[in-house]
Amino acid sequence: MDAETIQRSLEDGGLRCTPQRYAVMAFLMEHAEHPTAAEIFEAVNRLDPRSSRATIYNNLRDLVEAGLVREVAVEGRAARFDAKAVRHHHFICDRCGNVEDMEWYDVPKPDADSLGKRVFREYELIFRGLCARCAPRRASRHA
Amino acid sequence: MDAETIQRSLEDGGLRCTPQRYAVMAFLMEHAEHPTAAEIFEAVNRLDPRSSRATIYNNLRDLVEAGLVREVAVEGRAARFDAKAVRHHHFICDRCGNVEDMEWYDVPKPDADSLGKRVFREYELIFRGLCARCAPRRASRHA
DNA sequence: TCTCAAATTAGACAGATTCTAAGACTTCAT
């Protein structure tokens, strides 16, 4: 991933390109496996230890607000983050909580009637089940 | 909501009908506004204070496992719970985090190809935007 | 009634995230 692209996308989002912010964005663009804040903190500081935990969280919040990063809440687990540019759905594993990307396809949006006074921004489709790693041992669930 | 219905649904789910469990289930069936665990704890004990916090969490976990209650994770906020029997989608407010029900409609499921070795269990559609209460003041965001 | 598993409890604990207060860095007008 080319540095200028990252810098430009930050600036397009109205964010200054600081080394710490750059590191978070670059890491997310290079790692599609939906890391948690803790994983990002560890990985970013392993390369060059100069981001505090608060800064990771601050920058993730800024990136989400700027629309450059998506946050995925998972029941009972830490949030996961995702900078993939192309639109996609998500598959969440019931057992391990991992989040995987699924190919995008449009579905009908709710009509104005059912929205009422709400302002619609976007939708996403979440699939649940067992990921490829967990599926084979699902029998052990009933052990 | 009739007491026998609640009792029966608990027993159908393989759960003993204790006063504490009953109280959680009854509260959820009577309150469709997707309360958090903390809200349930407070409300249930306001009526009749005999449930500890751990019991609320234990019972919510049991009810979710029995399929009687749905848990909705919301980014950066406490999980919300929902005992509505009829299938529905959710609308989550970007600003206040409230969860509202949206009428159900089927959408195409992912095909076997894109699932690969994953085991599909269910899907849900999540709409995001601003709820009726937050929509009018969205301008203040840029203040 | 007796027994045993299931359920409950208070409070300690843990993990995730936010807050605070201080300092460092940028920007920009002088």
Added chain:
DNA sequence: ATGAAGTCTTAGAATCTGTCTAATTTGAGA
């Protein structure tokens, strides 16, 4: 350059959500 103002970062404390522990109570069935 210089200084003011705002933005960013920091370490650690604090908060919030949720889980665990160990002891006790409850309840269904023998």
